[in-house]
Amino acid sequence: MSDTARHEHQGHASTGTYLAVAAVLTIITLVEVGVFYVPAFQPVLVPILLVLSAAKFALVVMFYMHLKFDHRLFTLIFSLPLLLALGVAIALLFLFGAFVLG
Amino acid sequence: MTHYTATGLDSRKLAFWAFIGSECLLFGSLISTYLVYKGRSVRGPTPQEILNIPLTSVSTFVLLTSSLAMVLALAAVARGDKLWSRVWLFSTAFLGSIFLGFQAYEFTEFVHNGLTITTNLFGSTFYTLTGTHGAHVAVGVIWLLTLLVRSFQGKLGPDKALNVEIAGLYWHFVDVVWIVIFTVVYLIQ
Amino acid sequence: MATAVAEVKAEKASLGSTLWSWLTTTDHKRIGILYGVTAFVFFLIGGLEALIIRAQLAHSGNDLVSAETFNQLFTMHGTTMIFLAVMPLSAAFFNYIVPLQIGARDVAFPRLNAFSYWVFLFGGLLLNASFLFGAAPDGGWFGYPNLTSKQYSPGLNIDFWVIGLQVLGIASLAAGFNFVVTIINLRAPGMRMMRLPVFTWMTLVTQFLVITAFPVITVALVFLMFDRFFGTTFYSTAAGGDLLLWQHLFWLFGHPEVYILILPAMGIVSEVLPTFSRKPLFGYAVVVYSGLLIGVMGWGVWAHHMFAVGMGPIADSVFSATTMLIAIPTGVKIFNWLATMWGGQVQFRTPMLFALGFIAMFIIGGLSGVMHSSAAADLQQTDTYFVVAHIHYVLFGGAIQGIFAGIYYWWPKITGRLMNEKLGKWHFWLSFIGMNLAFFPMHFIGLLGMPRRIYTYSPELGLDTLNLVSTVGAFLIGISVLIFIYNVWWTRRHGEVAGNDPWRAATLEWTIPSPPPPYNFSVIPEVVSRLPRWSVTQMKAIPEVPPEPIHLPGGSYWPVVTAFGILVMAAGALLHSLWVVLLGGAVLVVGIYAWAFEPFEV
Numbered sequence: 001m002s003d004t005a006r007h008e009h010q011g012h013a014s015t016g017t018y019l020a021v022a023a024v025l026t027i028i029t030l031v032e033v034g035v036f037y038v039p040a041f042q043p044v045l046v047p048i049l050l051v052l053s054a055a056k057f058a059l060v061v062m063f064y065m066h067l068k069f070d071h072r073l074f075t076l077i078f079s080l081p082l083l084l085a086l087g088v089a090i091a092l093l094f095l096f097g098a099f100v101l102g
Numbered sequence: 103m104t105h106y107t108a109t110g111l112d113s114r115k116l117a118f119w120a121f122i123g124s125e126c127l128l129f130g131s132l133i134s135t136y137l138v139y140k141g142r143s144v145r146g147p148t149p150q151e152i153l154n155i156p157l158t159s160v161s162t163f164v165l166l167t168s169s170l171a172m173v174l175a176l177a178a179v180a181r182g183d184k185l186w187s188r189v190w191l192f193s194t195a196f197l198g199s200i201f202l203g204f205q206a207y208e209f210t211e212f213v214h215n216g217l218t219i220t221t222n223l224f225g226s227t228f229y230t231l232t233g234t235h236g237a238h239v240a241v242g243v244i245w246l247l248t249l250l251v252r253s254f255q256g257k258l259g260p261d262k263a264l265n266v267e268i269a270g271l272y273w274h275f276v277d278v279v280w281i282v283i284f285t286v287v288y289l290i291q
Numbered sequence: 292m293a294t295a296v297a298e299v300k301a302e303k304a305s306l307g308s309t310l311w312s313w314l315t316t317t318d319h320k321r322i323g324i325l326y327g328v329t330a331f332v333f334f335l336i337g338g339l340e341a342l343i344i345r346a347q348l349a350h351s352g353n354d355l356v357s358a359e360t361f362n363q364l365f366t367m368h369g370t371t372m373i374f375l376a377v378m379p380l381s382a383a384f385f386n387y388i389v390p391l392q393i394g395a396r397d398v399a400f401p402r403l404n405a406f407s408y409w410v411f412l413f414g415g416l417l418l419n420a421s422f423l424f425g426a427a428p429d430g431g432w433f434g435y436p437n438l439t440s441k442q443y444s445p446g447l448n449i450d451f452w453v454i455g456l457q458v459l460g461i462a463s464l465a466a467g468f469n470f471v472v473t474i475i476n477l478r479a480p481g482m483r484m485m486r487l488p489v490f491t492w493m494t495l496v497t498q499f500l501v502i503t504a505f506p507v508i509t510v511a512l513v514f515l516m517f518d519r520f521f522g523t524t525f526y527s528t529a530a531g532g533d534l535l536l537w538q539h540l541f542w543l544f545g546h547p548e549v550y551i552l553i554l555p556a557m558g559i560v561s562e563v564l565p566t567f568s569r570k571p572l573f574g575y576a577v578v579v580y581s582g583l584l585i586g587v588m589g590w591g592v593w594a595h596h597m598f599a600v601g602m603g604p605i606a607d608s609v610f611s612a613t614t615m616l617i618a619i620p621t622g623v624k625i626f627n628w629l630a631t632m633w634g635g636q637v638q639f640r641t642p643m644l645f646a647l648g649f650i651a652m653f654i655i656g657g658l659s660g661v662m663h664s665s666a667a668a669d670l671q672q673t674d675t676y677f678v679v680a681h682i683h684y685v686l687f688g689g690a691i692q693g694i695f696a697g698i699y700y701w702w703p704k705i706t707g708r709l710m711n712e713k714l715g716k717w718h719f720w721l722s723f724i725g726m727n728l729a730f731f732p733m734h735f736i737g738l739l740g741m742p743r744r745i746y747t748y749s750p751e752l753g754l755d756t757l758n759l760v761s762t763v764g765a766f767l768i769g770i771s772v773l774i775f776i777y778n779v780w781w782t783r784r785h786g787e788v789a790g791n792d793p794w795r796a797a798t799l800e801w802t803i804p805s806p807p808p809p810y811n812f813s814v815i816p817e818v819v820s821r822l823p824r825w826s827v828t829q830m831k832a833i834p835e836v837p838p839e840p841i842h843l844p845g846g847s848y849w850p851v852v853t854a855f856g857i858l859v860m861a862a863g864a865l866l867h868s869l870w871v872v873l874l875g876g877a878v879l880v881v882g883i884y885a886w887a888f889e890p891f892e893v
Contacts, residue, residue: 107476108476108482109476111476113400116476117471117472123503124464124502124503124505124506128506128507132510135514135540139531139532142532142533219521220521220522222524222531223531226523230514230523248884
């Protein structure tokens with residue numbers, strides 16, 4: 001157990017990193033909501049929001065869920081289904097004509 | 103007990119990552135359905151008429167903050183700090199409950215404004231998606247409170263950090279799902 | 292909770308304690324046997340349903356069963372064979388064989404394993420209990436709404452189906468996580484991933500498909516359940532909903548499911564062929580990679596089940612192309628199997644016969660499958676008996692023959708006795724002839740215009756003779772299964788004692804006694820090659836008596852209690868009684884907590 005424990009815990013980020021990540025997450029959320037209310041951004045709202053939320057997603061998964069520091073097998077076993085889910089969502093939107101009608 | 107594993111990784115943690123992978127497909131299907139049916143309702147209320155962005159922004163912030171409390175709880179348990187592990191575990195569960203409170207308020211408001219799960223496609227897909235997410239949060243809160251009780255029983259020492267880590271993985275995943283829902287359901291109307 | 296070896300051996304007790312020990316068992320071998328026996332009983336029930344269907348269709352204008360009964364029969368035949376027979380029969384091998392092949396003492400989560408079995412059993416019983424209420428599911432195994440919507444199926448029939456499948460999904464998912472972790476994490480020292488036996492590899496791919504595909508059908512079923520129970524509008528065209536949503540979600544699950552059914556059989560065949568050709572598998576790495584490729588590509592072909600709904604030229608072309616592409620890794624495997632036998636000393640024992648039957652029949656089923664990939668051709672074949680012919684070549688000629696190859700191959704390991712060769716050969720040849728009589732004419736029946744799922748047909752169609760031939764074939768299969776059952780009974784008393792390794796096979800499970808002791812390996816083996824028993828560098832011998840006491844986990848009754856909670860919840864949902872659901876939920880919660888805090892060391 002001790003070997004495994006050491007291996008698994010040396011990877012975790014420090015409290016400072018956690019706080020920094022939390023700050024970034026908060027800022028991104030504020031930007032998201034801000035962008036939502038600015039009429040000028042309306043034409044590019046969707047891509048902006050998708051990029052911002054993907055960034056938040058990545059931050060939480062990499063730092064809070066430690067994937068950045070952990071064994072790559074965990075990343076593999078998570079990202080393969082995640083990619084499948086993404087592919088399925090895109091394919092379904094295409095099949096139901098979402099990209100044609102806009 | 104020394105446990106040999108071929109990869110050196112804990113089996114429970116590996117299983118839990120596989121579970122999270124599986125959950126990706128669950129929420130992926132729910133979110134896809136919401137998006138596919140967007141704008142197809144034959145009668146109102148529509149998302150534009152009813153979704154409350156300021157309120158949900160606050161509850162989103164609450165859930166994000168709970169994730170911070172969660173990582174701090176894990177750090178406290180891992181270094182054997184009883185007081186702070188209890189503080190942060192409680193904070194996480196508390197913030198989760200606040201989020202659930204917001205959701206309960208939101209649902210009640212919507213029903214008052216004439217949107218139930220049977221009203222239209224928006225109602226069916228919205229309540230099913232956010233309701234499934236809310237159920238996950240509720241399970242998480244119960245899980246965290248269980249850990250808190252174990253801590254007060256003196257059974258949550260550093261040797262049990264993995265139990266907290268796995269609960270944390272669950273909690274953060276639920277948070278991550280909400281990040282997606284907040285964007286595609288609330289902000290992209 | 293720790294049980295020393297000596298105590299386990301002293302275990303000889305009354306009927307009551309025997310029952311109790313099976314009810315609380317967490318031993319992967321016992322759970323494997325439970326899976327096998329239960330699934331075989333469901334296989335017989337599903338087979339009986341098939342025979343009634345074929346008797347009804349033996350000649351035109353027959354009235355053996357009513358149209359309503361016929362609908363129930365074909366729905367339950369399909370549902371039973373897929374979810375209650377082929378999947379759990381494969382699961383029996385996953386449970387029994389995989390830990391032995393990787394040199395482990397059990398699976399990663401023994402109690403979760405027991406839980407999977409009990410949930411599966413309860414789900415199967417729930418589905419079949421519908422017969423007692425005269426309300427068996429009757430909407431076809433893919434349950435398309437709006438046929439299955441409340442408006443057109445107001446009775447309990449579809450409720451049983453919707454809830455039963457959700458329960459079975461829980462069982463499959465739990466097993467899926469368990470085996471993914473078991474195979475990755477519990478390999479003996481030296482058993483690298485590229486030394487895993489192909490059966491174990493295919494199990495891993497299968498379980499990956501299970502944990503990714505089952506959530507999708509769960510969502511689809513929840514939508515249908517909400518539509519039926521609470522009046523939501525997911526599948527209501529009047530409210531702007533789209534019936535194709537169900538079809539897409541169902542086949543998103545349904546096509547990976549096809550590979551969930553066939554990959555384990557491919558794995559079994561990849562074990563049997565080298566053993567009886569006295570040659571290592573040709574191109575091991577290629578067989579493994581094509582299995583992986585099939586697993587991933589299996590996610591990109593689902594809409595070829597839906598060409599007839601008019602998805603448009605782009606979607607049709609894409610799914611035609613992906614469907615043709617997936618034939619490539621499948622074809623690669625077939626060439627590898629053939630090359631394995633090339634130049635080998637082929638021994639035609641019963642397992643080998645079934646494996647050869649598998650290859651031959653799977654080629655036919657695969658070819659008719661590729662025919663469907665052409666959207667234009669598929670429009671002529673959709674919903675005719677041609678499709679029925681195709682799936683039966685793949686699932687009976689493929690999956691079931693593969694499973695029988697596995698049964699004959701591993702029976703001596705599991706029971707310690709070899710099955711009777713003569714009876715086995717009778718079983719094989721009767722079932723092989725019967726299968727081709729039953730299913731080959733269906734190609735013509737379908738192309739000549741007979742739709743599937745119609746309870747009778749008119750004599751003017753001119754298909755009486757072909758249908759009669761098909762029915763005769765089906766009953767031949769029935770007789771062959773009776774011969775198998777007799778063989779099992781005969782083998783129990785007269786079967787030749789097998790010893791550790793009756794086939795002189797290559798993999799780890801043959802290094803230990805038959806049946807294996809509770810602890811499987813007296814010492815954990817050190818694996819030095821892909822074919823431990825055939826390689827020049829011999830692995831260390833495994834002593835007959837454990838050199839030191841082995842810790843074994845005791846039993847637990849919480850898995851069965853937790854599973855029972857789920858059954859009560861499902862029954863409550865069927866009865867539309869919130870109180871019963873809550874009661875079941877309470878049992879579930881108690882079960883989970885007691886399970887989590889029970890002292891149980893793996």
